[in-house]
Amino acid sequence: MSLDGWNTLLVLGGIRSGKSEFAESLLADAATVRYVATAAGAGDDDAEWAARLAAHRTRRPATWSTEETAASPRRLAEVIAAAQPDETLLVDDLGGWVTVLLDPAHQPADDTATIDELAAAVRGCAARLVLVSPEVGLSLVPTTPLGRAFTDALGAANRAVADACDTVVLVVAGQPCRLKPATAEPAPAVPPPPGRPSVNGLGTTVPAQAGPAGEQPTNGAAPTLPASPPVTTPELPAAPVATGWTAPPTAPPVVASGAVIQPGMDLPMPDEHAGPQAVDRLANLDVPGTGLGVLEQVVSFAAATQGTPTPxxxxxxxxxxxxxxxxxxxxxxTVAGESTRRADQARAGEGVLARLAAESGASLQVxxxxxxxxxxxxxxxxxxxxxxxxxxxxxxxxxxxxxxxxxxxxxxxxxxxxxxxxxxxxxxxxxxxxxxxxxxxxxxxxxxxxxxxxxxxxxxxxxxxxxxxxxxxxxxxxxxxxxxxxxxxxxxxxxxxxxxxxxxxxxxxxxxxxxxxxxxxxxxxxxxxxxxxxxxxxxxxxxxxxxxxxxxxxxxxxxxxxxxxxxxxxxxxxxxxxxLPARPARDNGGGADETPEPEPVEEAEEAEPDFREPEPDGPGPTSTEPAEPADQGSRAG
The missing domain is CATH 3.40.50.10210 (Nicotinate-nucleotide-dimethylbenzimidazole phosphoribosyltransferase (CobT), large domain)
Incomplete structure (x- = not known):
């Protein structure tokens, strides 16, 4: 699953769901990461918990630094609020933080106020921030007061942090599901005319730039455009790097900014010579058959648009x-809501289109x-x-x-x-x-x-x-x-x-x-x-x-x-x-394995069989000449 356009992200998941591994994979390209560990250390009598913590430490790259916040519940909000724009933080996890928050050593405490402080810190965080938290809302209600206090506090924390984050992802059995997509800030909305739908790329009204005294712009003014949607690349093996391809040097006309989109625009044409040259080149390729058939037009089209006979x-x-x-x-x-479901599928990297895009190594923009x-x-x-x-x-x-x-x-x-x-x-x-x-x-x-x-x-x-x-x-x-x-x-x-x-x-x-x-x-x-x-x-x-x-x-x-x-x-x-290389030229040097040199044209013509009609000796169906009169004196007697 590919995610773009987020700054603060919450990863939810059940026990052993793969939520921590998914969160770490999102930051694999970061140069340095501050790993904020919230859980208290393991005691001498809990070897299994100590092994879990050790496995987490071993998984972190050497360039990551670790910071512990288990000493105080408010320490996590302080770390997040003080983070700088060039930093990347990974908090794992809020379940450990709630455990510290409910520790008798930190009671009595205002749990609600502390959770609000954390949400405010997340909302104002300048750094890139990923938080991991267990999802306990799908489990049974605990039978003990302490268990109920933990699930209530963690559920409240998850809701507050999810509301503050750009994006929320739920990991189920290792499969990430996007709950809250990152959205660009919409353009200012204006009421549409009565009976008309609102319009922009994000489904809200996009007003054209107003002129003096609120006048509507003329066709020469560029309208206010919505933010572009995020571009995702569905996850499959990446396509090989292109080699030898460069765009033709002709500069495009400046039309998109401030000018008019109108009939008669003078836009570029493909190279009129490269296409025919590419087709001529195909005729000389070393192929055993007759060539590429109708797919020659693909080569011709690519040659013309790339400006080279070898696209x-x-x-x-x-x-x-x-x-x-x-x-x-x-x-x-049509089924109501079906098109929206298809679009949401593509955004999440699912469905036919996303699958085919992934196999082709293509990026996808909904x-x-x-x-x-x-x-x-x-x-x-x-x-x-x-x-x-x-x-x-x-x-x-x-x-x-x-x-x-x-x-x-x-x-x-x-x-x-x-x-x-x-x-x-x-x-x-x-x-x-x-x-x-x-x-x-x-x-x-x-x-x-x-x-x-x-x-x-x-x-x-x-x-x-x-x-x-x-x-x-x-x-x-x-x-x-x-x-x-x-x-x-x-x-x-x-x-x-x-x-x-x-x-x-x-x-x-x-x-x-x-x-x-x-x-x-x-x-x-x-x-x-x-x-x-x-x-x-x-x-x-x-x-x-x-x-x-x-x-x-x-x-x-x-x-x-x-x-x-x-x-x-x-x-x-x-x-x-x-x-493919060109068909090799024939060598007429006279070797044993070489094609013999063709005979001169005159000799070849003499060797050709004669298909001309024979001249008959007398009248017949092949003759159009009148027959000679028979000699009346020469008669058998």
Whole structure:
């Protein structure tokens, strides 16, 4: 389990659950750690407890220092409060601290006040702090007064410290479960217009920057953007370090800060020469067969985006998972809360997408998109919300580029995304909703035709409502697209500006591709379609965008997961194309094992069999010449 973005963290767990080992693993990369030991030393008559303490000491690295606080219950709060910003503290554990607190030698004492002092110290701690504590709330109520006093005091301490910490993790049987995720400070909220959903990447309203006297900014002003969500790397063996890959030197245009995202932006194009050169090089590789087949386009695409005829496999990959729901008929047939459960799974490093990302060594960033209003009744978003979402997506792409990411994978989970993509496709490509909306399949595998008809009706009514509206890119996003497609569009534009290719495979990604095409035509040339999955909207959008699906596996693992399944194949192809040598030239020196020198052209022509029709001696079916008249005097007699 990978955790990012925390400063104070509480690790809970039962006896022998592995909580201490997990807490220590979080600080494995720290140069120095102050280990704060809270338990009293073992007596002469308790060899087993002494062995436990010795095992803890042996496990600590040599660079760690140990500080004992068992002499006084208030000593722990003093140590935490006095810690400096450049320090790292590990407190193990609060159960030992409560034992000291309840020791008769320290009574009478105000236990509640002492626990409050500890929580206040944790809340104001400037250092990086990890606290370990036993979870006693799941056990039986003790039968002795002292046992009940211990569980009550420790339960109160755990609640107070958990409230003060950024993040709380519960370790059960060695498996960490995240209870309290680290959250970035939300942007200042303003009341949304009546009947409109709030918007930002974290689910709260993101106002655009106000001008003088509270005026709304013009399109030339960059809106206030939410904090970027944390980036996690699911735990599996790390991907090999990339070698020989460098981005082309062309600098991206300065658009994301203060300028306008508008149609006609001049963004970079892939190298027009590197792609054909890479394909020509493939024809001369030493392979026994006819080559890479349709996967030649992968090599051509990577060569053009990397600016070299010998592209390297993508090593640093980031998955951007967009979580945004669409209300109304678009979401007909979906289970309430299912998309949120999928997003929480990915954040915790669980589920299909996180597993595939871990196997690929890819980082994973879950982005909360603003919820969209029912498109059959009102616009999905306001114009200000669309502007904010576009800049937010652009910034996510820029952050990925600054982190050295070489390939982005667009993923999405949200109720109603397929209907929203169908509405965008209908508005931009003239498609009919029933032809691009896939059948609705329930959790039990049954086809729900009633839900499918409700989605078709929602798209039909939305198109009728907007029949006189502009079909400009931003207007389509506001009326029909919603937050996830808006952020995805910003990601594609930002990735294009920073020369990062994007792997697509679902309705949200291709819908964003259709919108980005109208803002910057160069964006579609940086997109690669992994697998259309048999989805009619994806197939039609790919045809409009000029994208050819690399595989036809008809996977249905969720948008983004399909692309990650194909990614190892793409990496293998690029690695093979880069590593294979050219076909060796034939040596005509005359050795016994060498291919004999071909004969001169003239001799070869003479040796060829003659396939010309023979000239007949007399009339026949092969002759077109009139027959000679027979000699009347020469007659057999």
């Amino acid at each position: 390297a496999p993508w090593q640093s990959v980031r998955v951007l998972m967009l979580h945004g729901d669409h209300a109304g008929g678009s979401a007909a047939g 982005v909360d998109a603003p919820a969209a209003a029912p498109i059959e009744h009102s616009p999905a978003l306001t114009a200000e919300q669309v502007e904010s979402a576009l800049h937010y997506g652009w910034r996510l792409a820029e952050e990925a580029a600054d982190a050295g990411v070489q390939l982005l994978v667009l993923a999405a989970c949200g109720a109603g995304t397929e209907a929203a993509a169908a509405a965008v496709l209908a508005a931009t490509a003239g498609a009919e909703a029933p032809t691009v909306l896939a059948r609705v399949v329930t959790e039990t595998g049954e086809i729900d035709d009633v839900a499918w008809m409700a989605r078709c009706a929602a798209v039909r009514d939305a198109l009728h409502r907007t029949r006189r509206s502009s079909r400009d890119a931003k207007d389509v996003l506001a009326e029909l697209g919603g937050g996830d497609i808006s952020i995805a569009t910003g990601i594609l534009l930002g990735a294009t500006a920073r020369r990062i290719p994007v792997l697509l495979d679902g309705p949200v990604g291709v819908a964003a591709g259709l919108i980005s095409r109208d803002l910057a035509g160069q964006a579609r040339h940086w997109c690669l379609l992994a697998d259309h999955g048999g989805h009619p909207a994806v197939q039609l959008a790919a045809d409009v965008l000029g994208l050819t699906s690399l595989a036809e596996l008809r996977l249905d693992l969720g948008e983004g997961a399909n692309a990650l399944t194909v990614l190892p194949l793409l990496r293998s192809v690029l690695g093979l194309a880069a590593a």
